[in-house]
Amino acid sequence: MASTAAVSPALLEQAMSIAPVPPEHWLIVAPVLVPLAGGAALIALRHRPGAGRALVGRLSILLLALTLAANIGLFLMVVEKGALTMVMGRWLPPFGIAFTADRLGAAFSLSAAAIALLAAIFTRGEAGTGAPAYGPEPFHLLLLAGVSGAFLTGDIFNLYVWFEVLLIASFGLLALGPDRAELDGALKYGFLNLAGTTLFLVAVGLVYGVTGTLNMADLAMRLPAMEGVPAVTLAALFLFAFSMKAAAFPVQFWLPAAYHTPRASTAALFAALLTKVGVYAMLRVLVMLMPAPLEELSLLIAAIAAATMLFGGLGVLAERDLRRLPGFVLISGIGTMLAGIALHSPGGATGAIFYGLQSMALMLALYLALFEAARLAGTPDLMKGGGLYARHPLFSGLVLALFFAAAGLPPFSGFWPKALIVKAALDIGAWWLAGAVLLSGFFLTVGLARAYMLAFWHPQRPPAPVGRGPQTGQAALSARPQKLALTTILPLAVAALAVIGFGLFPERLLQLSGDAASGLADPAAYVGSVFPGAKP
Amino acid sequence: MNTLIFRTIAPFLAALMLVFSVFVLLRGHNEPGGGFIGGLIAASAFAIQGLAQGVSAVRRALKMDPLGIAAIGLLLSALAGFLPFLGAMPFMTGLWIDLNLVADTVPVSSVMLFDIGVYLVVAGTVTAIALALEEKETD
Amino acid sequence: MEAILALLSTAFLAAAFYLLLSRHVVRMLIGVALLGNGVNLSLFLAGRLTRGVPPVMGAGEEVLKAGAANPLPQALILTAIVISFSFFAFLLVLGYRAYQTLGTDDTRAMRFAEPDRLDPPTGY
Numbered sequence: 001m002a003s004t005a006a007v008s009p010a011l012l013e014q015a016m017s018i019a020p021v022p023p024e025h026w027l028i029v030a031p032v033l034v035p036l037a038g039g040a041a042l043i044a045l046r047h048r049p050g051a052g053r054a055l056v057g058r059l060s061i062l063l064l065a066l067t068l069a070a071n072i073g074l075f076l077m078v079v080e081k082g083a084l085t086m087v088m089g090r091w092l093p094p095f096g097i098a099f100t101a102d103r104l105g106a107a108f109s110l111s112a113a114a115i116a117l118l119a120a121i122f123t124r125g126e127a128g129t130g131a132p133a134y135g136p137e138p139f140h141l142l143l144l145a146g147v148s149g150a151f152l153t154g155d156i157f158n159l160y161v162w163f164e165v166l167l168i169a170s171f172g173l174l175a176l177g178p179d180r181a182e183l184d185g186a187l188k189y190g191f192l193n194l195a196g197t198t199l200f201l202v203a204v205g206l207v208y209g210v211t212g213t214l215n216m217a218d219l220a221m222r223l224p225a226m227e228g229v230p231a232v233t234l235a236a237l238f239l240f241a242f243s244m245k246a247a248a249f250p251v252q253f254w255l256p257a258a259y260h261t262p263r264a265s266t267a268a269l270f271a272a273l274l275t276k277v278g279v280y281a282m283l284r285v286l287v288m289l290m291p292a293p294l295e296e297l298s299l300l301i302a303a304i305a306a307a308t309m310l311f312g313g314l315g316v317l318a319e320r321d322l323r324r325l326p327g328f329v330l331i332s333g334i335g336t337m338l339a340g341i342a343l344h345s346p347g348g349a350t351g352a353i354f355y356g357l358q359s360m361a362l363m364l365a366l367y368l369a370l371f372e373a374a375r376l377a378g379t380p381d382l383m384k385g386g387g388l389y390a391r392h393p394l395f396s397g398l399v400l401a402l403f404f405a406a407a408g409l410p411p412f413s414g415f416w417p418k419a420l421i422v423k424a425a426l427d428i429g430a431w432w433l434a435g436a437v438l439l440s441g442f443f444l445t446v447g448l449a450r451a452y453m454l455a456f457w458h459p460q461r462p463p464a465p466v467g468r469g470p471q472t473g474q475a476a477l478s479a480r481p482q483k484l485a486l487t488t489i490l491p492l493a494v495a496a497l498a499v500i501g502f503g504l505f506p507e508r509l510l511q512l513s514g515d516a517a518s519g520l521a522d523p524a525a526y527v528g529s530v531f532p533g534a535k536p
Numbered sequence: 537m538n539t540l541i542f543r544t545i546a547p548f549l550a551a552l553m554l555v556f557s558v559f560v561l562l563r564g565h566n567e568p569g570g571g572f573i574g575g576l577i578a579a580s581a582f583a584i585q586g587l588a589q590g591v592s593a594v595r596r597a598l599k600m601d602p603l604g605i606a607a608i609g610l611l612l613s614a615l616a617g618f619l620p621f622l623g624a625m626p627f628m629t630g631l632w633i634d635l636n637l638v639a640d641t642v643p644v645s646s647v648m649l650f651d652i653g654v655y656l657v658v659a660g661t662v663t664a665i666a667l668a669l670e671e672k673e674t675d
Numbered sequence: 676m677e678a679i680l681a682l683l684s685t686a687f688l689a690a691a692f693y694l695l696l697s698r699h700v701v702r703m704l705i706g707v708a709l710l711g712n713g714v715n716l717s718l719f720l721a722g723r724l725t726r727g728v729p730p731v732m733g734a735g736e737e738v739l740k741a742g743a744a745n746p747l748p749q750a751l752i753l754t755a756i757v758i759s760f761s762f763f764a765f766l767l768v769l770g771y772r773a774y775q776t777l778g779t780d781d782t783r784a785m786r787f788a789e790p791d792r793l794d795p796p797t798g799y
Contacts, residue, residue, distance in 0.1 A: 209721030
């Protein structure tokens with residue numbers, strides 16, 4: 001019950017860091033703390049009489065803007081000074097839980113916050129499906145807290161905890177609606193993601209059993225020395241667990257079953273953030289901590305990547321529900337990032353990171369746009385709607401740019417990482433992997449072009465009687481006026497501009513991805529920020 | 537399940553459990569106990585009350601949505617983590633103050649604030665889940 | 676002792692995966708509960724088994740007694756128990772609501788999010 005003053009300072013220094021922490025170091029935890037506390041405050045507030053959806057919505061935008069500002073500050077600081085660490089509760093690193101922000105984590109966290117802000121703006125103009133008190137905004141904030149925590153934590157068990165935080169927030173979001181399709185999707189999503197994270201926990205337990213530490217910087221010094229069967233087993237377990245999160249073949253079937261059921265902003269946020277967390281975890285754990293077993297597994301990962309890309313491409317060709325369509329684009333993108341990881345070369349990792357960062361903006365915009373298109377057309381069925389181009393030329397133009405970017409055509413953002421990955425694959429003679437990237441891009445081009453022709457260019461079809469076809473899902477799908485609000489078009493336009501901007505001026509992002517990739521290949525700076533003076 | 541004996545005893549039992557849950561919460565810093573188990577005991581009290589008196593009675597008595605209680609708890613825990621910022625210490629550092637009350641000095645800490653937050657989070661969420669399950673059974 | 680616990684953990688996990696592969700949501704829920712227990716047991720094993728000395732420091736002590744159990748896995752398990760408990764509770768509510776709304780707990784009959792079969796778009 002005594003305070004720490006009873007222990008002598010010399011003894012204290014052996015167990016705790018007693019140097020004062022400069023206030024700007026709090027930026028490392030601010031991207032987690034602000035949305036976490038903000039989400040909690042909004043949940044507490046939403047039942048207050050007089051505090052309607054409007055207030056909660058405005059506050060959520062304010063809080064997300066604050067989070068974004070903190071992320072910008074953190075990102076600039078990390079770019080300027082290199083990796084930064086804050087250890088919870090003054091305990092020294094291997095024992096205290098560390099938050100470590102390097103270029104990779106800070107960049108992912110920054111784009112996640114920007115995406116969440118855009119989604120929150122979109123939410124303001126969205127028709128509510130449930131009671132006014134149960135808006136998605138508080139859970140969006142909690143979801144972002146989990147995602148940022150996963151990107152910034154420096155402790156592998158803590159990574160598991162953040163996985164669970166974002167999972168429980170996503171459960172809350174999926175289960176908000178009263179719809180049959182939503183419940184069905186939420187159930188499948190719930191069970192499969194729970195199984196995935198539990199496998200991750202098994203792997204974490206084994207890592208602790210083998211190395212006796214959970215701190216990632218500490219692991220970066222110890223794990224590379226481990227080799228042989230146990231190391232490969234561990235890496236395979238991590239690979240399986242993260243593949244489930246990222247929706248890689250053959251454990252991707254939950255994604256098209258669940259992601260089209262919630263409201264547009266929620267689906268877009270899931271698509272932009274959740275699978276990227278899986279890819280980020282692969283980069284962090286497999287590429288940075290376990291390079292040797294990754295080398296042994298690289299052929300397997302490359303095969304998984306090729307299968308994932310082709311599955312996504314074929315899915316786009318076969319799908320006729322506008323809201324399920326982007327799910328397959330997403331899966332094909334996951335395959336592309338996996339291909340970059342499998343190559344295990346600077347070019348491959350750079351391509352994977354670049355693809356991940358631009359894919360956040362792309363997937364957000366694609367989901368928002370296609371859900372909006374389904375609403376404007378009055379049906380998600382490609383064969384029943386039509387005539388969107390004639391009615392909304394500006395919106396349709398944006399969608400066309402997004403489709404180009406998704407297919408990986410120059411001069412849009414999807415082109416550069418694909419080019420990097422294809423080149424890196426050809427460099428090591430993996431022509432079949434390069435072929436898979438190109439073939440999947442071809443499928444996407446054909447599939448998306450046909451979708452565009454059917455839903456946008458085709459003259460409007462007469463409204464068909466209710467019959468067989470994709471479930472309309474939300475009852476409000478066609479009930480709203482056929483008008484585009486500013487809150488709808490603004491996030492779309494910003495995300496589309498980002499996609500085009502990354503495509504036309506890729507140098508900065510390329511530089512950043514390259515730096516992040518070299519930070520993964522040689523984690524000396526990462527380790528140094530946690531243990532000053534240590535040599536990995 | 538809904539016998540006269542149970543209905544009569546349940547309010548007393550629930551009240552006793554609530555008091556006991558606070559005891560367990562405050563005892564938890566250096567001895568077995570703490571916010572999580574305390575919160576579970578409090579949630580069980582509400583669940584028992586819900587079985588005996590019906591869910592709507594419990595909701596009325598709580599005055600607040602259980603998830604709102606959980607949210608306030610989460611806010612308190614986050615605040616406890618944030619307090620060391622004012623003293624240039626890292627996130628989640630435990631701060632202690634000895635309060636001189638009338639007869640005794642009572643140590644008060646940000647750790648305790650965190651634990652109270654955990655108590656509210658657990659009590660709120662588990663109550664929400666329990667009430668949701670009970671509601672479906674009775675209605 | 677380690678081997679016995681390892682086998683027990685394996686048995687838990689095998690039963691859990693068998694149940695998770697079932698078609699009925701109720702069985703899957705029991706599988707989730709077993710899965711958490713099996714994983715916690717394996718976490719416990721990861722911290723090495725020692726007998727007799729609990730990792731508790733008395734008043735005035737500054738280090739643990741020799742041969743004390745490793746407290747970290749126990750803390751990890753505590754966290755994991757809390758998380759798996761809350762997930763189980765949530766999935767229970769979700770499964771119950773799904774059963775009420777969808778009228779079935781057979782996952783093969785749950786075809787609301789994914790309609791049975793739709794032909795790909797053809798023609799223009």
